[in-house]
Amino acid sequence: MPDYNYHFHRDDLKAALACLDEYGFCVIRQLIDREMVAALKESIDRQLDPEGDLAPASNRYHMAFAEDSEPVWDLVENPDYKRFIHTVHGTTDLCLHRSAAILRTPGEGMGRWHQDHRGHIARPQHANDVLNRFPIPSGAWLYLNGSHPDRSGIAVIEKSHHLEWEGPEGYIMGPNRSGIYPEGGTPETPYDGMAVPGCVPVVADPGDLICFAALTWHANMATRERRYSCGIGFRPKTWRIDAPWPLPDSALALAERLPDHLKHFTEGYTGFDGEWRAE
Ligand SMILES: [Fe+2]
Numbered sequence: 001m002p003d004y005n006y007h008f009h010r011d012d013l014k015a016a017l018a019c020l021d022e023y024g025f026c027v028i029r030q031l032i033d034r035e036m037v038a039a040l041k042e043s044i045d046r047q048l049d050p051e052g053d054l055a056p057a058s059n060r061y062h063m064a065f066a067e068d069s070e071p072v073w074d075l076v077e078n079p080d081y082k083r084f085i086h087t088v089h090g091t092t093d094l095c096l097h098r099s100a101a102i103l104r105t106p107g108e109g110m111g112r113w114h115q116d117h118r119g120h121i122a123r124p125q126h127a128n129d130v131l132n133r134f135p136i137p138s139g140a141w142l143y144l145n146g147s148h149p150d151r152s153g154i155a156v157i158e159k160s161h162h163l164e165w166e167g168p169e170g171y172i173m174g175p176n177r178s179g180i181y182p183e184g185g186t187p188e189t190p191y192d193g194m195a196v197p198g199c200v201p202v203v204a205d206p207g208d209l210i211c212f213a214a215l216t217w218h219a220n221m222a223t224r225e226r227r228y229s230c231g232i233g234f235r236p237k238t239w240r241i242d243a244p245w246p247l248p249d250s251a252l253a254l255a256e257r258l259p260d261h262l263k264h265f266t267e268g269y270t271g272f273d274g275e276w277r278a279e
Contacts, residue, residue, distance in 0.1 A: 057107030
């Protein structure tokens with residue numbers, strides 16, 4: 001466990017963002033209340049496991065959760081959440097960038113260490129390569145069960161959020177900054193992911209927001225409970241994206257259904273086309 005504090009009260013955003021800047025991650029305590037936690041979990045169940053048939057040790061993802069989830073839009077009306085997104089982006093002129101929800105069942109092992117940022121890829125090949133190129137927090141995630149190494153959640157590598165970071169001591173970074181593996185091994189060599197130098201198993205409660213920087217390396221910890229999480233990303237509207245895929249119908253439908261005072265969040269929104277591939 002780190003010898004510095006990374007948990008902050010929602011009124012202490014300045015200190016939280018200083019921690020994000022220095023260590024690459026921070027936790028904002030109790031940004032949302034129990035009712036909102038319950039509403040988001042229910043929404044994830046409805047979207048990802050309506051029949052209750054998700055097998056043990058597996059997962060499902062929704063890659064445009066904000067398009068289908070109603071409670072997400074209550075979030076952006078929550079004054080604390082609103083203040084957080086305005087502060088972290090330094091502007092109130094924001095559009096929806098991307099959003100996701102993940103449901104996991106007990107029995108899943110630890111995921112691979114990776115970074116979401118794809119700014120080093122010269123010719124984008126997938127939607128992630130197009131969208132994950134901006135200096136905005138990659139994770140502004142609500143782990144609705146909280147996060148703890150004994151149960152489930154996220155681990156990060158502290159201070160890994162710089163381009164010059166070449167991997168933890170004793171490890172090699174794979175080609176195109178894809179994954180790490182022990183020195184003397186190959187990308188397939190197994191190792192204990194939690195034992196990597198700089199690994200911080202993030203500890204958080206339901207209702208806390210876990211935030212990490214654009215480049216921060218992270219991994220899903222082993223899952224020992226039914227685990228719900230969702231992340232909503234915004235970006236300043238001035239950063240326009242000329243998406244190579246047509247605006248999905250589901251993105252158009254979102255703009256239609258949102259009430260007038262929220263419609264502005266869809267100006268500049270590209271939607272997410274997981275099928276798109278570069279020619
Ligand atoms: Fe990730």
